[in-house]
Amino acid sequence: MPRYSRVFRNFLFSYIVILIIPSIAGYMSYRTSITVTQSVSIENSVTQLQKSKEILERRMAEVEGFTRQLAINQDLSVLMNEKSSTDESNVFGIWKMMRDVLTFGQTNDFLQHFFIYLNNYNVVLTPGSAYFRPEHYYENYHYNDISFSEWKSTILGKTHRSEIMPLTPFVNKATETSVVTYMQSLPLDSFNGSSPAIVVVIIDKKTITGLLSGITDRYGGWAHITDAQGNTIGLQGIEETEVDKLASDKSFDKEKVSQFYEDDLVITIRSSTNDWIYQAGIPRKVLLENANKIKNITWTVTGIALLVGLLVGFLLSHRNSAPINRLLGVMKEQFGQDVQAERNEYDFLHGNISEMITNNKRLESELHRQAPLVRDAFLKRLIAGEFQSREEIIAAAVQSNAGLNGNAGYVGILQVNGYSLMDSVEVLNELNAARLILKQTLTDSGSSVRMTDIGSDKIVFLFAFADMSTTVQIGKEEISKTLTWVTQQVFDEYRISVTSALGDPFDAVTEVSHSFEQAKQALEHAVHTSKKGITWFEDTRTESATYYYPLDTELRLISTIRAGEIDEAKRILQSIISQNTEHRGLSFEMKHQLVGEVKGTFLKLLDQKTFMESELFESIKNRIIEIQATESFEYIQTEIHDIMEALCGLIMSKKNDSHTKTVEQIKEYIKATYADSDLTLYRVAEQVERPEKYISQLFKEVTGVNLSDHLEKVRMDHASVMLKGNDYTVDEIANRVGYNSSHSFRRAFKRVTGISPSAFRQSVED
Template structure:
């Protein structure tokens, strides 16, 4: 069946797999309804539980406020600090206190049952009664699990500060209930074992449970409140044993706010002020009331979606298989792929193409953002003469995207006048603006001019021909025709006076720094002579008392010869000779010194190791020593050219020998490590201690073959030997020659040898 049919089937199967999802949509919707209902129930229950918590804490705060009011009651303070003698008693004071505090029990159900114990009188005061013997009160109201002595010791004879006794069975006038007890000693700063008075508020757990009834009444279930120590404060709908069983179960996480435990959803919240824990249990069935409606709707939608999805899937399979076939055709044509990339070919191609486009766009934006900085740095290095070879300049120029050939042109320095002193920030800012206007206006006149700042009031401008017009000559007259109207425009538009100086024309990119140095010399001359306008190096008077051979020119000559760049070295010598013969009139003594300097430069080079090991060393040295100012300048120049040619030939020969040795080392390493499946260009470059790109280009130049093709050929040659032996299977041979996949090995073998491995083996039967 055709590839189109296979891809179509792959798409159709994929869509069918996707269409299985709607069949699960009903169940997922059902589960979602449970989750939503559960979430809403948890939220509502938690809100209700928090409201109940706030109410309970507010009521407990009222209880605490009650005890504080008692502590501030002057009558009670006097009463509890009176000294009681035998037979004495302040009956009126006790009666008055009873009447004053009775009102609290009538307005607050949390204060319905309380008593005040006065130690000096040994009397218990309640809202309506006074017990002059505590045992009489104990007969009417006592804890079921605490005898009189325990009650007296634990509650009456100890100091308490906002203590809460957990839920305990309690008998009140014969009626059985459970209460929590809030205890506070008076005065409030009583910290000893005994205090003058003790207030005990008995809060019925039914009263507390009524505050938590909102959660239980809405969903059913149960509520439970415990103090910070885990002791019960209130419970409704659940017993103490059940709570203990829940807390002891490892499946129950007491720190979670909500969780399912058995058939209940347990919601937990903790009070930040008291440390009490509030829990509510909601039956699972209460969460499911609204889920069935959603379930039926979900299954109906699922059926319709499945039917529509089958129709759409069939159509999309036809439509999407066509572009995939075309893309795979391009891949097979460009990369020699005989089979489709795989079932996920569309995602593979689309993802990789998108990645390439995105990466290219990001890279382009970043390069465009950094381009002005790169171009400015390149121009500064160029005019400073920091580049040693033409290749280095050309690579940097391409990176800076100058768009100019830099094979011929002029270097000039433009000076903005009128800002002497530079004493204030305002002047510096104005000067920066003037310099910016100068560059922008000059760029508007001719966008090909390259510019960079030179100090605060000067700009270096390079007038060179464009890359596509390398044969044009930007003559002095043409530059003058541009600059004169430009200077007039700057003065008329911005009142900025611009002067300039230019060096002699450069004939190659290596001479740009020379032209720049001449422009600086001309600018110095113009400043000294108070010259205005645009001045050229050729117009200023040249002194002939010394020769022209600056240090940077000598260093460039040394660098170019060491790099084997014969043409550039000859051009430097030509420039030196021209400067000293055409532009200067040297005396014979100065001419002899110049020739001596040139000879010294060549001899210094010749003493280096790269030349000393050459067989032509002595011949070159003798030729240098024999140069004398006896013939014509032309003869001396030709002799220098011949010596430079010989020295560059030594360098080229040495480079070739070094390249051949490096390639032989690479071949040896490949022959030893070809069986390693992880052998890559990176590892080969690492072993050769050279960059990957350098290794790849060098191998191609020396052998005429790509390094990857050589590695593959070595592996195939060894595989052919193993196939002749017939002791190993094809899969075993694939591993031994460095392939992780036998399929990749078979394809590579067929591509290199022209036949499949099995057919190659059969040819030797």
């Protein structure tokens, strides 16, 4: 078979196509991601600059508001309107005014440095000082390119109406910086010429550019602010020459909000209040950092994925085609056929595998014929007492399709007589034939009976009825007639002699093994006494030197009490006492040993942690120890009943506490998440870590209400509260209480309250 066969090529081509399709989709997704990431980055940058602009405008508006506050200040008005002489000044008024303006700089960093010039007194008034000679102020604070006389004439000697001087070099107490100056003459209606007072606010460049640090610090870019005439107001991260170059470049569109210029994204925003222009430049590599990461990761992962995919596709093609090629070889070898030119390998396999399936169905039908063996195994385990609980018996019965048609009945044994020596093939064959005849005759009798073999000469049969009353009243008579007819029939036709023996009736499927043991004892008695006909266990009561308390019965009693099933425990105890009182004559010593064994069973039970931690531990233990063998069986049975009820009560109390906690946990979870429309039984079960069916049944048992009804009521209670107000519409309320559809909410509300949501709201309003 060639290594690269047609099957291999078909597989490899399919895998390559599978790789190409998601790769194309991945590339489209990648391009979309890059575009979206770039758009988001640009949008975030524009938003950042917009916020900085808004803050700066708000601060400048506060500066303007500050000058307007001064315009209406009574103390300042008095000072402006006073006529000053050369020797007299209103010192108190000036001091009071200094104190009034002292706090303005604490609320706005743009007002850290300002002064008020009073023309009549020729005094410069600052928040901390008053300069009665302006030249003294000028010595500490002055512009680099403006002399004192120019400063006095252009700034102090003119009228200014919200005038802003662009960025200018400035000396602040021997420290060189650049400032923007805001000037306003007082009163506000001052016109050309000198005015009584001038307010001058000096704003440091660092204060303005600090508002743009969100862009420059985050992206490492630059920021530039100009007024309507193109004069620089603020500058950071870029030189004036570079700004001039950008402004003079004709390829740069000044009207666009965002555009790439050289290696920067330049964002331009114009203020609608004062026509200032805000520009920010962000390096392209920083702006597209996330996009580049996506790009690098995408190409790396895609490349590796394609390489690995091709390698895996090659290996899978070889691995998946190899079995088919081998299968083809086997098929050709076994069936002596070859692939025709017009047929492909799959058609060849289809034809031959179809034939194999047909043969398999024949085999399956043959296996169905073996089902009686499974049922026979179930019956053997049942009579042997290998099942530990009723639930286990029911599960096994369903699996083997071997139902008993009832929970009460009799177990009996039919033994073929006359074969004492069974060591030859001929005898075993005869016994096998005899058993088959007996089974067929029992089946022909018309009774509902289950049968299985034990040994080569015995058949165990089981009659089951719906309840114990039917078993006692009708069952025994019906069984006697059936066995008499079967015995006579096989003897008349086949000369087969049989002995029948039955145990006492069982009233639960867990007691089938006990009835079987009794049937064996009855059979031994019949064989020993050579009794003909049917032998019942109740007719074989003899004096016994031993008591009846087998290990499997003790284990069943312990497991039943540990499960808290008091009724089943009482039934097992009653069975033990009946076996030892009705069918055995116990001596005092045997009774003493039996009572000791039973007491030991209950003392072993007390070693369980649940009982040892209980307050009743010591009292129950003492009651067990105090039981005496000298007492009657009726008294002993009563005492043990009380002890079992106490133990089962403790078990059920523990279970109820656990159930209550689980239900409360469910209620709390529903209370917190009722508004979630995706809240389901599965999510509730996941929250409390229990199966869905379990919590549904548990909630119903503890509260008496279905879990779904409780959830619906919680939702309707909250809806009723919201309907009493007018904050939400009915559709909004439906969404807030966990309904995707307002129609479903309206139906549920009417089902719970009896009226529609609208009618409920109207009744509240009325």
